[in-house]
Amino acid sequence: MSANTLPAGLRPLDELDGTGITHFWGRGVCLKQTVIPKGAQIVQHRHNYAHLAYLVSGTVEVSTDSTKRVLTGPDAIEIPAGTHHGVRALTGAVWLCIHGTGEDQTPEAVDAITVAPINESEVDAIVRGFNEQKEG
Secondary structure, rough: HHHHHHOOOEHHHOOOOOOOOEEEEOOEEEEEEEOOOOOOEEEEEEOOEEEEEEEEEEEEEEEEOEEEEEEEEEEEEEEOOOOOOOEEEEEOOOEEEEEEOOOOOHHHOOOOOOEEOOOOHHHHHHHHHHHHHHHH
């Protein structure tokens, strides 16, 4: 997805400073590692395949069709096929997506991810609330 076709205010994840996307291809599987800076948000999207998302490090808020969860790495969440999901980095994070490969799951399809503008005050408020909940 090119920046020209995105709604106003969104950019491809690989154009955001502090990010990095690396693919590891194996027999029938793709592991995609994404380095996400604090405050970046991977907007809601869905895939026609299920996948496992593994948070190596950092803290993120994961939103799905029916839930909103804060994860602190190391942790994992299964995303069923067809489920809308998005990720907001509450700290810098390393995020892995692991899924089977097929004809429709090319590197280009895997990378069709966009980010919303960073809102530091909103992210800081979420982190404060999460920390207060852990302490309480």
